[in-house]
Amino acid sequence: MTESSCELSPELLKKLLYEMLYIRLVEEEIAMVYPEQEMRCPVHLSIGQEAIAAGICAHLSPEDVVLSNHRSHGHYLAKGGSLRRMIAEIYGRKTGCCNGKSGSMHLIDLSQGFLGAVPIVGSCIPIATGVAFGTKLKKQDAITTVFFGDGTVEEGVFHESLNFASLKKLPIVFICENNFFSVYSPLSVRQPPGREICSLAKSHGIESFQGDGNNVLEVYQLMKTAIEIIRSGNGPVFLELKTYRWREHCGPDYDNNIGYRTEDEFNAWKKRCPIETFTDYLLSNKILDQQALQDMTREIMKIVEESFRFARESPFPGPEILMKDIYRS
Amino acid sequence: MTRELHLYEAIREAIDQCMQDDPSVYIFGLGVPDPKGIFGTTLGLQQKFGRDRVMDMPCAENAMTGVAIGSALVGLRPIITHQRVDFALLSMDQIVNQAAKWHYMFSGQKSVPLVIRMIIGRGWGQGPQHAQSLESWFAHIPGLKVVAPTTPYDAKGLLIASVRDNNPVIFFEHRWLHNISGDVPKESYTVPIGKGKIVLEGTDVTIVTFSYMVLESMKAAEFLKERGIHCEIIDLRTLRPLDTEIFLSSVQKTGRLVVVDNDWKTGGIGAEIVSTVVENNIQCLKEPPQRIGFPECPSPTSPALSVIYYPRAKDIVKVIMHVMRREISDSEIPSMHAGPLDIPDISFTGPF
Numbered sequence: 107m108t109e110s111s112c113e114l115s116p117e118l119l120k121k122l123l124y125e126m127l128y129i130r131l132v133e134e135e136i137a138m139v140y141p142e143q144e145m146r147c148p149v150h151l152s153i154g155q156e157a158i159a160a161g162i163c164a165h166l167s168p169e170d171v172v173l174s175n176h177r178s179h180g181h182y183l184a185k186g187g188s189l190r191r192m193i194a195e196i197y198g199r200k201t202g203c204c205n206g207k208s209g210s211m212h213l214i215d216l217s218q219g220f221l222g223a224v225p226i227v228g229s230c231i232p233i234a235t236g237v238a239f240g241t242k243l244k245k246q247d248a249i250t251t252v253f254f255g256d257g258t259v260e261e262g263v264f265h266e267s268l269n270f271a272s273l274k275k276l277p278i279v280f281i282c283e284n285n286f287f288s289v290y291s292p293l294s295v296r297q298p299p300g301r302e303i304c305s306l307a308k309s310h311g312i313e314s315f316q317g318d319g320n321n322v323l324e325v326y327q328l329m330k331t332a333i334e335i336i337r338s339g340n341g342p343v344f345l346e347l348k349t350y351r352w353r354e355h356c357g358p359d360y361d362n363n364i365g366y367r368t369e370d371e372f373n374a375w376k377k378r379c380p381i382e383t384f385t386d387y388l389l390s391n392k393i394l395d396q397q398a399l400q401d402m403t404r405e406i407m408k409i410v411e412e413s414f415r416f417a418r419e420s421p422f423p424g425p426e427i428l429m430k431d432i433y434r435s
Numbered sequence: 436m437t438r439e440l441h442l443y444e445a446i447r448e449a450i451d452q453c454m455q456d457d458p459s460v461y462i463f464g465l466g467v468p469d470p471k472g473i474f475g476t477t478l479g480l481q482q483k484f485g486r487d488r489v490m491d492m493p494c495a496e497n498a499m500t501g502v503a504i505g506s507a508l509v510g511l512r513p514i515i516t517h518q519r520v521d522f523a524l525l526s527m528d529q530i531v532n533q534a535a536k537w538h539y540m541f542s543g544q545k546s547v548p549l550v551i552r553m554i555i556g557r558g559w560g561q562g563p564q565h566a567q568s569l570e571s572w573f574a575h576i577p578g579l580k581v582v583a584p585t586t587p588y589d590a591k592g593l594l595i596a597s598v599r600d601n602n603p604v605i606f607f608e609h610r611w612l613h614n615i616s617g618d619v620p621k622e623s624y625t626v627p628i629g630k631g632k633i634v635l636e637g638t639d640v641t642i643v644t645f646s647y648m649v650l651e652s653m654k655a656a657e658f659l660k661e662r663g664i665h666c667e668i669i670d671l672r673t674l675r676p677l678d679t680e681i682f683l684s685s686v687q688k689t690g691r692l693v694v695v696d697n698d699w700k701t702g703g704i705g706a707e708i709v710s711t712v713v714e715n716n717i718q719c720l721k722e723p724p725q726r727i728g729f730p731e732c733p734s735p736t737s738p739a740l741s742v743i744y745y746p747r748a749k750d751i752v753k754v755i756m757h758v759m760r761r762e763i764s765d766s767e768i769p770s771m772h773a774g775p776l777d778i779p780d781i782s783f784t785g786p787f
Contacts, residue, residue, distance in 0.1 A: 171509075204542045212540050214544060214545075216545070222537070224532075229501065229529065229532060231498075232497070233505040234505060239505065240510065243511065244509070244510065266493065266499070269493055270492075273493065432577050433578070
């Protein structure tokens with residue numbers, strides 16, 4: 107861990123661990139129940155990438171806006187999104203955040219500033235840019251953050267959006283979670299070698315940083331820097347954070363044996379588990395003890411169990427929901 | 436109080452008044468602040484409202500449509516302008532996947548009050564990629580509203596209605612209508628979205644049409660009246676939601692239906708009209724319905740080709756005579772068009 111972590115309070119450090127553990131336990135519960143075939147929509151789990159969501163969102167208030175993509179559970183939860191409504195949505199229930207209309211790939215919680223997640227790769231980026239643009243025009247203080255993966259930087263709309271954000275000096279942080287894979291395609295077949303993703307943003311005239319996405323304190327510090335730059339009127343900022351997806355692209359299983367990546371590679375990244383490494387750090391620096399860790403885990407599991415129970419007991423949307431809200435009157 | 440305005444002036448006035456009335460309205464597009472002001476429709480607006488609200492944009496239709504959507508989500512009301520429908524195709528993801536669906540998929544929590552003006556090119560050899568209308572593509576999508584006014588009065592009223600609507604509205608403007616004149620009230624007013632208009636009453640045949648083809652249909656009807664055939668012409672004005680009531684009751688009266696489309700026949704708006712009539716009231720039809728549309732090829736550039744590409748009053752007359760089981764030879768039908776056929780009138784000197 108970095109020396110600068112000693113500036114952070116024990117409360118904040120424990121909160122960062124809590125957020126990551128919370129995401130991990132929720133996602134593992136989803137993975138566990140998914141074979142029951144009652145969660146009938148695609149799920150893209152955040153397991154392994156929790157540090158990014160936790161480290162970034164720790165800086166954000168409900169007035170700050172976050173948009174995301176198909177792999178948004180971590181971002182949604184770290185932003186304070188309702189767990190009950192997320193799980194109910196994945197179960198397709200009326201009590202879900204979208205009344206069951208949209209499932210895992212379209213989460214929203216306006217009360218916490220999670221403005222929406224959409225799965226068309228790249229589509230959330232110009233929308234987030236527009237949110238920042240509107241915010242700036244209205245002279246408001248909110249910061250907009252948008253999360254996307256490494257594949258997204260290959261889309262034209264990514265460059266169009268960064269060009270405009272740079273032109274207008276918008277208050278937006280672009281977060282690229284580089285987990286090296288776009289479904290089964292490794293970076294090497296999609297992007298030229300020797301060219302870092304953050305250099306793409308630099309060439310649009312945007313302040314860009316690269317970091318270890320599995321080190322929650324490094325993520326936290328990078329976001330702190332990003333926000334300072336934006337508050338001084340010199341936005342936008344681009345962060346490329348390197349990480350690794352543990353489970354398959356879509357679904358609950360591990361797939362290290364089907365040929366597109368190796369068990370060895372996975373194990374090397376597993377050793378760099380953002381939660382384990384940070385837990386070790388907190389334990390060895392006596393910021394946390396085993397008892398507190400167990401209490402934390404127990405507390406989270408209570409919330410998780412309650413939310414899953416709530417979702418499973420919730421009714422499905424009735425036929426009257428089908429034709430509702432196509433238009434706003 | 437009304438006075439005569441060109442349609443392009445009526446559009447400009449609508450934008451001006453919307454922006455005066457509501458500070459959240461802003462407009463952008465390639466060429467919006469240009470000296471030519473998008474065929475006159477945006478002249479002087481940047482000087483009046485400033486660069487923040489009347490904005491030029493990078494050449495990035497896809498992202499800028501997303502930017503408009505994002506800004507709408509936080510309370511602004513954007514008007515995007517595309518000088519050609521064809522350019523908007525670069526932004527189909529944002530229009531169809533995002534704008535049209537945001538309100539539904541997030542269960543009513545956020546709406547996208549967005550207007551996209553799309554100008555239909557025609558004439559002076561605009562060619563295959565500067566002359567498409569594709570209105571049926573957009574009218575196909577739940578979550579979008581689609582309007583296509585013909586008259587200056589309707590253009591101003593429908594544009595104001597579109598800006599005030601809380602949903603994404605695709606606003607089709609036809610290049611050949613920009614220079615027509617008509618009475619337009621000075622004050623701000625709306626024309627309801629979703630309502631067609633009977634522009635000519637008749638008893639023998641119902642012509643359902645919209646946009647520029649209303650003008651060609653009127654010329655055809657004038658000629659046919661002298662031969663004792665009385666056409667009823669319906670200007671749809673809105674393509675989604677379609678005013679089915681207006682043309683169903685008209686065909687109930689006349690028993691004959693001719694649809695004059697502004698695009699290719701296959702999968703066009705005409706297909707929707709005919710199906711609706713057949714599904715609801717096939718018994719009222721005395722003759723099979725007919726559709727007039729463009730030949731199944733891209734719009735050609737050479738004037739020699741474009742004159743045989745675009746249907747006009749003459750072609751409408753022939754189809755109606757056929758539906759009325761009357762004979763007429765080609766030579767009996769006058770041109771009904773002054774000057775060269777690849778321009779609407781002599782004021783249209785191209786090149787764009």
